[in-house]
Amino acid sequence: MGKGDDTRAAALSEATEIAARLGLAGLTIGDLATAAGMSKSGLYAHFRSKEALQLATLASARESFNDTVMRPALATPRGEQRVRALFERWITAARDDWPAGCLFVSAATEFDDRPGRVRDQLVRDHLDLLDAIAQVFRTGVSEGQFRSDADPMQFAQDLNGVMLGFLHAHRLLRDPDAQARARRAFALLLAGARNLESQAA
Amino acid sequence: MGKGDDTRAAALSEATEIAARLGLAGLTIGDLATAAGMSKSGLYAHFRSKEALQLATLASARESFNDTVMRPALATPRGEQRVRALFERWITAARDDWPAGCLFVSAATEFDDRPGRVRDQLVRDHLDLLDAIAQVFRTGVSEGQFRSDADPMQFAQDLNGVMLGFLHAHRLLRDPDAQARARRAFALLLAGARNLESQAA
Numbered sequence: 001m002g003k004g005d006d007t008r009a010a011a012l013s014e015a016t017e018i019a020a021r022l023g024l025a026g027l028t029i030g031d032l033a034t035a036a037g038m039s040k041s042g043l044y045a046h047f048r049s050k051e052a053l054q055l056a057t058l059a060s061a062r063e064s065f066n067d068t069v070m071r072p073a074l075a076t077p078r079g080e081q082r083v084r085a086l087f088e089r090w091i092t093a094a095r096d097d098w099p100a101g102c103l104f105v106s107a108a109t110e111f112d113d114r115p116g117r118v119r120d121q122l123v124r125d126h127l128d129l130l131d132a133i134a135q136v137f138r139t140g141v142s143e144g145q146f147r148s149d150a151d152p153m154q155f156a157q158d159l160n161g162v163m164l165g166f167l168h169a170h171r172l173l174r175d176p177d178a179q180a181r182a183r184r185a186f187a188l189l190l191a192g193a194r195n196l197e198s199q200a201a
Numbered sequence: 202m203g204k205g206d207d208t209r210a211a212a213l214s215e216a217t218e219i220a221a222r223l224g225l226a227g228l229t230i231g232d233l234a235t236a237a238g239m240s241k242s243g244l245y246a247h248f249r250s251k252e253a254l255q256l257a258t259l260a261s262a263r264e265s266f267n268d269t270v271m272r273p274a275l276a277t278p279r280g281e282q283r284v285r286a287l288f289e290r291w292i293t294a295a296r297d298d299w300p301a302g303c304l305f306v307s308a309a310t311e312f313d314d315r316p317g318r319v320r321d322q323l324v325r326d327h328l329d330l331l332d333a334i335a336q337v338f339r340t341g342v343s344e345g346q347f348r349s350d351a352d353p354m355q356f357a358q359d360l361n362g363v364m365l366g367f368l369h370a371h372r373l374l375r376d377p378d379a380q381a382r383a384r385r386a387f388a389l390l391l392a393g394a395r396n397l398e399s400q401a402a
Contacts, residue, residue: 021314023224106310112372113222113301123374157382158389161366165358168365171313173324181358188359188393 008046011036012060019057020100024107025114029053054118061103062125068093070132079143080190082136087159087186091179094167101171104129105164130156137193146193158189209247212237213261220258221301225308226315230254255319262304263326269294271333280344281391283337288360288387292380295368302372305330306365331357338394347394359390 014036019027028050033040047053073086094102104125111119134152141148162185169178215237220228229251234241248254274287295303305326312320335353342349363386370379 023226023311025224026227100314101310108369108373109302109307109310110224119373126369126374153378154382154385157366157370157379158363158386160369161362161364161386162359163362164365164369165362168309168327168361169358172309172320173327177354178358181355184355185359185362188389192389 004046007038007042009060011038011043011046012056015053015057016061016064016103017100019054019061020098020103020106023110024054024057024103024118025110027054027057051117055121058103058107058118058121058125065093065104068097073136078139080140080145080194082139083190086133086136090163091166091182094163095170095179102167105167130160133159140193145195147195150193155189155193159186162186162189205247208239208243210261212239212244212247213257216254216258217262217265217304218301220255220262221299221304221307224311225255225258225304225319226311228255228258252318256322259304259308259319259322259326266294266305269298274337279340281341281346281395283340284391287334287337291364292367292383295364296371296380303368306368331361334360341394346396348396351394356390356394360387363387363390 011032015027015032018031018035029043029047030040032038032053033043036043043053047056069086069089073082073089076082076085104122107118107122108126111122130153133156137146137150137152137155140146141150141152162182165185166178166182169175169181212233216228216233219232219236230244230248231241233239233254234244237244244254248257270287270290274283274290277283277286305323308319308323309327312323331354334357338347338351338353338356341347342351342353363383366386367379367383370376370382
């Protein structure tokens with residue numbers, strides 16, 4: 001990476017943290033310059049506009065999620081094991097790697113009523129996430145571990161709900177039992193999906 | 202109600218809508234005056250400070266939720282029927298009565314990192330909600346419809362997760378299947394809680 005890339009990466013790391021803590025909608029190049037100790041004109045040269053900065057921040061958070069959660073999960077064996085790896089990576093990252101919470105969760109409620117390029121990108125990111133969960137779940141169906149009539153998109157919305165319920169209890173309520181409950185909810189989802197014939201065999 | 206009470210109620214109704222759409226953290230007396238077509242000095246006389254306005258807006262939204270969802274559910278017969286009434290009232294309100302989304306959901310991610318009186322009130326409101334869900338669930342245990350070893354707080358976090366997953370898919374993604382999936386997830390939660398001996402009897 002050249003010096004410009006370093007600066008850009010450092011700025012985006014700071015921007016992700018500010019956006020998760022205080023909101024993506026209010027993230028401005030001026031705020032970021034102050035927080036990162038960089039010059040406003042230098043940051044303008046990188047990002048050009050508030051909207052471009054917001055989109056670059058989402059792209060950076062998306063890459064980070066894919067690197068930490070999705071790609072390692074996809075490297076595990078197909079089937080229930082891969083679904084479990086996805087859940088483990090996700091809940092561990094939510095607990096340890098996002099000190100200011102999940103940017104995609106806070107941005108979703110901020111932008112659901114704000115039409116524009118940022119909302120459009122958030123919709124694509126969330127559809128991609130749900131599709132990726134459904135695709136991981138399907139490997140369990142094709143391996144015969146999950147019922148053939150189980151609905152992968154149902155599982156995706158359900159797992160997303162388990163994670164949202166966890167983040168809510170963990171972040172707002174600081175509930176020490178939040179993670180254990182999320183694990184039991186996930187176990188119940190898996191139990192509902194399992195192919196009982198395959199278990200009996 | 203006197204004229205002052207009318208003004209206050211109208212202002213809070215407007216404030217709830219603005220806060221759900223654009224955020225509670227950014228809600229100011231100035232913004233509200235512009236949106237409601239009221240004088241800023243008149244609103245200051247009612248609310249005194251931005252924080253007092255935020256707390257009054259939360260109180261108004263809480264009353265509205267209790268009137269629409271919680272009290273009618275508590276008026277139904279104890280047990281599974283009451284749990285179903287709670288879910289039906291809640292998902293119907295989320296679909297029909299909150300055009301700008303759920304204020305408590307958006308405020309939760311806005312304030313989870315902002316210590317102060319608004320965050321403290323949000324925590325109390327969410328704990329009250331989870332306790333109320335658990336209490337409704339317990340009537341099903343004492344009526345013998347749910348397993349005696351079922352965990353009411355587990356059910357509360359799970360049901361909250363189902364609603365958060367629904368709101369997310371409905372509000373951000375405008376997914377027409379979001380509600381049907383939330384209903385199936387709720388049915389699975391109930392199935393997991395049921396007392397099989399009572400059903401066999």
